[in-house]
Amino acid sequence: MEEQQNNSSSSLKVIIAILAILLVGSLVYIYKMTTDAKTVQTELTKTVSEKELVMKDLQELKATYDTAIAENTSMSDELIKERDKVVNLINEVNKSKGDVSKYRSQYAKLEGNMKVLMAENEGLKKQNTVLTTQRDSTIVVLGESKKNNEVLVGQNEELAKTVEKGSKLSVLNMKTSAYKIKSSGKQIETDKAGRANVLRISFTIAENQIAKSGDKEYYVQVIDSKSNVLGDKQTVSFGDKSLTYSFITTVKYENKTVQVSQDLPGKNFEKGTYFVNVFDKDELVSKTSFTLR
Incomplete structure (x- = not known):
């Protein structure tokens, strides 16, 4: 068991x-x-x-x-x-x-x-941008050159007429300078808009033995960088043409070379490029430009 x-x-x-x-x-x-x-x-x-x-x-x-x-x-x-x-x-x-x-x-x-x-x-894309810029610049340059050429052609035609007439006076060596004139009378040339209180415009009238002697009036036009005419801002008409000028300078001409200089007082001059034109009646006889910083 x-x-x-x-x-x-x-x-x-x-x-x-x-x-x-x-x-x-x-x-x-x-x-x-x-x-x-x-x-x-x-x-x-x-x-x-x-x-x-x-x-x-x-x-x-x-x-x-x-x-x-x-x-x-x-x-x-x-x-x-x-x-x-x-x-x-x-x-x-x-x-x-x-x-x-x-x-x-x-x-x-x-x-x-x-x-x-x-x-x-x-x-x-960058090359295209450069080419586009160059093309635009070329167009601008060509446009400016065309304008300058047109001006030069006009001046040459006027010069030819002057030679033909033989009695027209030539305005040469045009120059504009900015000055700071202190209360003491001291004059300091400057290119800064904030310092200037006088613009001095000077030019030469060339000798011309066959021109008519006597007092000659020239209209001087100064245009600032914002297209404002400075000075008197008076307007004179010549037939269907009109001219706004800054001041009139009167020159006693005796068939010999004359140096002309006149000051245009002012204040708060604008910065940029200024254009100065001299007219004998309605005829532009000289021009220049300058820049204030």
Whole structure:
């Protein structure tokens, strides 16, 4: 009887041991399955995240090309070609359902191409800006040259008439200087608008033995940098022409060279370029310009 009980106890222990082994095996299997599932989920999440990043980078690359193409430079065809490559890669990535890391190298190549093209495009834009500026400057210079030539042609025609008539007087060596005259009478030449209180206009009337002698009147017109006529601002008419002048200077002419100098007092002179014209009646006989800082 005792032997039978021992056999039963041994059998029970064996059964318990087998069940324990099966339980451990089941736990190991369940753990492995759970771990594998987490790994798969992690890989799927990683794949989705990587795809979103690649798509984001590609969309930014496309936007850069779109902006550059809109500027319509001479490189537009090359830019469109490279943008189409980006669009094609976007479509490939969008259709992909697996690992998209392989597209990273393609993106890097496209990005490198973009940087090179953008640098070339910027260089062309700068060159175009310079060329446009040079063209505009040339137009301005040509315009000014045309105006100057017109003035010179007019002066030459007047000079020819003077030679023909032989009695016209020539006004030469015109000069204008600004001075600060102190209460003591001391005169200090200056080129600063804030310091000046007198403009001194001087010129020479050339000798002419066949001209009529006697008193000669010249109308002097001084125009500041804001197109204001300084001084008397009186207007005189010559037929259908009128002239606003700063002052009249009267010269006693005896067929010999005469030096003429007259001061134009003032205050609060404007900064910039001034123009000084001398008229014999309505005829411009001399002009000059100067600048006050």
